[in-house]
Amino acid sequence: MTTRISSFKEKSFTKAADISHRNKINHNIGKYNAVVPAGKKQFADLDFAREKAKNIKWKSLQSLDRQLEKFEFNFLKRGGKVIWAENAEQACEAILKICKEKNCKTLVKSKSMVTEEIHLNDFLEKNHIESIETDLGEYIQQLDGEPPYHIVTPAMHKSKQDVARVFHEHLNTPLDLTPEQLTLVARDKLRKKYAEAEVGVTGANFIISETGSIAITENEGNARLSASWPQTHIVVAGIEKVIPSLQDLALFWPLLSTFGTGQQITVYNSIINGPRQSTEENGPEEMYVILLDNGRTNILQDPVSRESLYCIRCGACLNACPVYKNIGGHSYETTYSGPIGSVITPHLKDMGEWKHLSHASSLCGNCTEVCAVKINLHELLLENRREAVKKVKGDVLEKVAWTAWQQAMLFRPLMNTGNKKMKNWMVNKLFKGWTVHRADLDFPKKSFNQIWKEKQKTNQ
Numbered sequence: 045m046t047t048r049i050s051s052f053k054e055k056s057f058t059k060a061a062d063i064s065h066r067n068k069i070n071h072n073i074g075k076y077n078a079v080v081p082a083g084k085k086q087f088a089d090l091d092f093a094r095e096k097a098k099n100i101k102w103k104s105l106q107s108l109d110r111q112l113e114k115f116e117f118n119f120l121k122r123g124g125k126v127i128w129a130e131n132a133e134q135a136c137e138a139i140l141k142i143c144k145e146k147n148c149k150t151l152v153k154s155k156s157m158v159t160e161e162i163h164l165n166d167f168l169e170k171n172h173i174e175s176i177e178t179d180l181g182e183y184i185q186q187l188d189g190e191p192p193y194h195i196v197t198p199a200m201h202k203s204k205q206d207v208a209r210v211f212h213e214h215l216n217t218p219l220d221l222t223p224e225q226l227t228l229v230a231r232d233k234l235r236k237k238y239a240e241a242e243v244g245v246t247g248a249n250f251i252i253s254e255t256g257s258i259a260i261t262e263n264e265g266n267a268r269l270s271a272s273w274p275q276t277h278i279v280v281a282g283i284e285k286v287i288p289s290l291q292d293l294a295l296f297w298p299l300l301s302t303f304g305t306g307q308q309i310t311v312y313n314s315i316i317n318g319p320r321q322s323t324e325e326n327g328p329e330e331m332y333v334i335l336l337d338n339g340r341t342n343i344l345q346d347p348v349s350r351e352s353l354y355c356i357r358c359g360a361c362l363n364a365c366p367v368y369k370n371i372g373g374h375s376y377e378t379t380y381s382g383p384i385g386s387v388i389t390p391h392l393k394d395m396g397e398w399k400h401l402s403h404a405s406s407l408c409g410n411c412t413e414v415c416a417v418k419i420n421l422h423e424l425l426l427e428n429r430r431e432a433v434k435k436v437k438g439d440v441l442e443k444v445a446w447t448a449w450q451q452a453m454l455f456r457p458l459m460n461t462g463n464k465k466m467k468n469w470m471v472n473k474l475f476k477g478w479t480v481h482r483a484d485l486d487f488p489k490k491s492f493n494q495i496w497k498e499k500q501k502t503n504q
């Protein structure tokens with residue numbers, strides 16, 4: 045039986061040795077790194093802006109119950125409907141019920157990590173409803189039968205030749221089409237789906253409690269079309285996406301744009317307050333917002349891990365992570381990859397099954413350095429490791445080894461016991477885990493403590 049950790053190791057080893065994959069990722073992340081410094085120049089004091097955003101998210105989570113109830117109250121006033129979902133099953137069932145009421149055969153969906161989290165496309169397909177991804181990157185991935193590779197750029201690991209191959213295999217287009225021509229093909233296919241769709245599904249970058257609004261930021265306009273063209277609009281959003289005020293968007297939108305894509309602001313930014321009003325000509329007749337928990341309250345109740353809910357899904361930590369850049373997004377086998385995924389996945393799912401992700405880190409701290417809202421990601425990875433040791437039954441030999449090491453470190457005479465040969469044998473032969481991917485340790489003939497004592501005696 046293949047375990048999560050063995051599958052992760054197998055895929056990681058394969059990808060780390062794939063030079064073609066590494067070249068594509070380095071090329072695309074290199075383009076990202078080239079434009080981000082220009083985006084950061086719009087902030088007079090970037091460090092202050094990040095700190096302020098972190099404080100706003102802290103305030104939101106401290107009063108999350110009141111913020112969500114306030115959002116619901118204001119959204120209902122505009123004719124919207126709110127559904128509270130404890131888990132993925134409840135969210136999917138709620139969407140299916142709405143689709144059946146609308147006799148939905150075709151559904152258009154804009155880019156949304158939370159719908160990936162609940163595996164909405166697979167669920168709808170099993171219930172004979174066509175769910176079409178309308179973001180170009182997501183559309184490419186859907187055609188190729190793959191999940192998103194990256195939080196912001198789903199097809200980051202594909203070259204233009206790879207995309208041309210996918211279109212050729214699934215849409216019967218010529219293999220030599222340029223990126224511009226491929227984009228036009230996708231646009232032609234997707235525009236027809238907008239006209240057919242009875243239901244549109246989007247995520248939400250932010251939920252604004254003060255006005256009962258949802259805010260969506262994008263670069264292609266597909267989310268705006270998915271939200272306004274079909275007669276029914278369904279929003280699926282994690283409960284942590286709430287922010288107190290509409291004015292907060294003036295800070296969060298530029299931060300998300302800069303750290304996500306290097307832009308000062310993204311091309312399309314929408315604030316949606318509910319379904320079409322009697323005085324309005326355009327928009328859906330009905331609008332639902334599904335507020336999803338799915339393990340988030342498990343994180344919320346932990347005073348240390350709660351900080352991970354500040355995340356605005358900019359993807360900067362993935363782009364900065366040396367591990368992610370070598371093993372790729374799919375090796376993690378979870379919706380949220382990279383440092384932030386390694387932090388939250390063991391809490392959203394099962395710590396015992398997913399604890400290995402917290403060890404997929406060099407603890408270099410680069411993820412913390414680049415985080416738009418200053419989440420201490422590398423410290424949270426260490427916290428996860430500590431929690432795993434406390435709560436999960438681990439390898440007995442490993443625990444014995446670390447207990448022995450702890451006692452030896454705390455009791456200096458024990459550390460000084462034995463000669464060099466015996467110490468080398470203990471570490472390199474008896475406890476083989478250290479040398480699987482490392483060179484043998486070679487202890488000195490005398491410890492620093494022994495040399496120090498001898499030196500002190502000589503000086504007296």
